Amino acid sequence: MIFEIYRNRVNNNLNSLLTRQNALNESMRYSVLAGGKRFRPILTYTTASLFDVKLRQVDACAVAVELIHIYSLIHDDLPAMDDDDMRHNQPSSHKAFGEAQAILAGDGLQALAFEVLAGAKNIMPSIRIKLLNLLASSAFNMADGQSIDLSAVSNNVDVDFLNRLHLKKTGTLLGCAVKFGALLEPKVDNKDIDILSSFSEKIGLAYQIQDDVLDVLGSDESLGKRQNSDLKKGKPTYPSLIGIEESKKAYKGLYAEGIEELSGLSVNAAAMIDLTNKIMHRDN
Amino acid sequence: MIFEIYRNRVNNNLNSLLTRQNALNESMRYSVLAGGKRFRPILTYTTASLFDVKLRQVDACAVAVELIHIYSLIHDDLPAMDDDDMRHNQPSSHKAFGEAQAILAGDGLQALAFEVLAGAKNIMPSIRIKLLNLLASSAFNMADGQSIDLSAVSNNVDVDFLNRLHLKKTGTLLGCAVKFGALLEPKVDNKDIDILSSFSEKIGLAYQIQDDVLDVLGSDESLGKRQNSDLKKGKPTYPSLIGIEESKKAYKGLYAEGIEELSGLSVNAAAMIDLTNKIMHRDN
Numbered sequence: 001m002i003f004e005i006y007r008n009r010v011n012n013n014l015n016s017l018l019t020r021q022n023a024l025n026e027s028m029r030y031s032v033l034a035g036g037k038r039f040r041p042i043l044t045y046t047t048a049s050l051f052d053v054k055l056r057q058v059d060a061c062a063v064a065v066e067l068i069h070i071y072s073l074i075h076d077d078l079p080a081m082d083d084d085d086m087r088h089n090q091p092s093s094h095k096a097f098g099e100a101q102a103i104l105a106g107d108g109l110q111a112l113a114f115e116v117l118a119g120a121k122n123i124m125p126s127i128r129i130k131l132l133n134l135l136a137s138s139a140f141n142m143a144d145g146q147s148i149d150l151s152a153v154s155n156n157v158d159v160d161f162l163n164r165l166h167l168k169k170t171g172t173l174l175g176c177a178v179k180f181g182a183l184l185e186p187k188v189d190n191k192d193i194d195i196l197s198s199f200s201e202k203i204g205l206a207y208q209i210q211d212d213v214l215d216v217l218g219s220d221e222s223l224g225k226r227q228n229s230d231l232k233k234g235k236p237t238y239p240s241l242i243g244i245e246e247s248k249k250a251y252k253g254l255y256a257e258g259i260e261e262l263s264g265l266s267v268n269a270a271a272m273i274d275l276t277n278k279i280m281h282r283d284n
Numbered sequence: 285m286i287f288e289i290y291r292n293r294v295n296n297n298l299n300s301l302l303t304r305q306n307a308l309n310e311s312m313r314y315s316v317l318a319g320g321k322r323f324r325p326i327l328t329y330t331t332a333s334l335f336d337v338k339l340r341q342v343d344a345c346a347v348a349v350e351l352i353h354i355y356s357l358i359h360d361d362l363p364a365m366d367d368d369d370m371r372h373n374q375p376s377s378h379k380a381f382g383e384a385q386a387i388l389a390g391d392g393l394q395a396l397a398f399e400v401l402a403g404a405k406n407i408m409p410s411i412r413i414k415l416l417n418l419l420a421s422s423a424f425n426m427a428d429g430q431s432i433d434l435s436a437v438s439n440n441v442d443v444d445f446l447n448r449l450h451l452k453k454t455g456t457l458l459g460c461a462v463k464f465g466a467l468l469e470p471k472v473d474n475k476d477i478d479i480l481s482s483f484s485e486k487i488g489l490a491y492q493i494q495d496d497v498l499d500v501l502g503s504d505e506s507l508g509k510r511q512n513s514d515l516k517k518g519k520p521t522y523p524s525l526i527g528i529e530e531s532k533k534a535y536k537g538l539y540a541e542g543i544e545e546l547s548g549l550s551v552n553a554a555a556m557i558d559l560t561n562k563i564m565h566r567d568n
Contacts, residue, residue: 022428022431022432023428023431023432023435024427024428024431027431071391075387075388075391078384078387080382080383080384080387081384081387098364099364100362100364100365100434101431101434103359103362103364103365103387104359104427104430104431104434106391107355107359107390107391107394107423107427108424108427108428108431110391110394110395110423111394111420111421111423111424111426111427112420112424114398114416114419114420114423115417115420115421115424118413118416118417118420119417119420125409125410125412125413126409128409128413129402129409129412129413132398132402132416133399133402133403135398136395136396136398136399136402136403137395137399139391139394139395139398140392140395140396140399142395143308143388143391143392143395144306144307144308144388144392146388147306147307147308147311147385147388147392148306148307150384150385150388151307
């Protein structure tokens with residue numbers, strides 16, 4: 001299976017990256033190699049495949065976007081933030097290494113993401129700059145989204161607010177993962193980039209609503225973290241605002257809209273449609 | 285005074301950068317505009333002046349290196365880290381905004397540093413890539429140094445260990461600030477870069493030892509934070525290992541060695557010698 005090949009590829013690359021002899025390596029490695037669906041790297045490889053970009057040219061982007069994602073999980077799990085003590089069926093970073101090392105593991109992973117991408121010599125400098133710019137603005141928006149999320153607890157929020165929040169907190173980095181794959185091809189046209197941006201916003205929001213639904217319906221084991229953890233914290237979610245059934249309709253509708261948009265691309269989008277369908281039917 | 289011009293310039297640039305309408309802006313702005321000597325940006329402008337680089341070409345580097353420095357101070361001050369409640373004569377970020385927002389302010393500033401530098405269109409892409417690579421590896425080493433520092437409390441450490449620690453924790457980013465100024469000139473030769481690297485390692489170590497001495501001798505007010513804060517935490521420092529007088533000799537000797545090395549440069553280093561002398565005679 002092609003998505004399995006992508007997942008193995010990013011896992012191998014992450015594994016060989018984290019072998020430096022330094023104090024941070026152990027805690028970074030613990031979180032990076034804990035598992036995870038590698039959804040963002042798979043998105044990047046899949047988009048790149050639509051534009052015939054060679055796998056080895058995609059590697060740095062796939063690693064970088066996943067490192068940013070993992071750093072955000074480590075910091076989000078901290079007691080001062082979401083206070084989650086389990087992640088991917090193992091104690092979260094601060095439970096395993098203490099808060100200080102967890103903060104530094106996140107800090108180090110963010111820096112490492114930029115180091116990996118800036119050092120990707122097989123991507124020409126003018127393109128690398130675009131990718132770095134996108135990664136930086138996405139990482140910034142993600143932090144901003146998390147900051148909005150923190151202030152949202154127990155406030156009166158509506159679906160519009162949730163949409164804006166998810167767009168920043170989850171959508172930006174998913175959009176980055178998708179656009180990475182297209183920007184690697186110098187000849188990609190702006191219309192394709194626009195379509196992919198809009199596509200990634202739709203599936204980013206869908207993915208987050210689906211996460212919220214799974215958080216209510218799933219078991220601790222399949223989620224790898226405590227079930228219902230958002231609800232217990234009084235955080236507003238789609239299910240808490242409009243109920244489970246409407247939430248399911250909402251995310252399925254968004255995935256379908258995303259797939260529909262792909263038909264406007266100048267290239268064959270079958271691989272991305274296949275991936276979107278797989279994500280829509282995930283159970284964790 | 286030229287260094288005052290550089291300081292005002294980076295202050296103005298930082299001020300105009302932090303005007304976005306977003307939840308993180310207030311907490312980032314609070315720490316970024318709290319004051320501070322702007323030593324790193326001044327180093328960058330000064331090095332660049334040796335190689336006749338125009339000021340406006342230096343701006344992005346000066347801002348980026350300072351943003352990384354400020355993010356590291358916010359995270360270092362956190363209760364789980366050094367637990368300092370004052371910084372630049374005002375409550376530290378987590379005291380003013382809570383721990384969660386302080387963590388995110390640091391995270392956001394790190395991302396912003398890379399965004400500013402990646403987006404510096406007046407620096408050609410091949411050079412920007414080098415600068416981004418250096419910034420990323422320096423930010424990574426700094427986090428690694430802080431991680432080593434945390435594990436050092438109450439262990440038996442010697443001067444060699446402290447030197448290695450300071451080289452990572454303080455020296456790397458100071459070295460980045462210095463090398464930034466040279467890398468901006470495409471024709472700079474490797475010998476000059478090597479000399480500046482060695483120079484920045486010496487003054488980086490000197491600066492840290494001097495900080496430790498001032499931490500013992502200075503007043504709370506002039507330091508902008510609690511005096512003796514390292515000693516109270518049982519952290520190993522030069523003064524605690526070899527005493528105040530020997531520590532003074534050590535840092536003055538290192539500054540002098542640094543200045544001596546500058547004579548090997550292919551350009552006139554008077555401005556950098558002037559700056560180094562000013563730093564050596566600082567009292568906070």
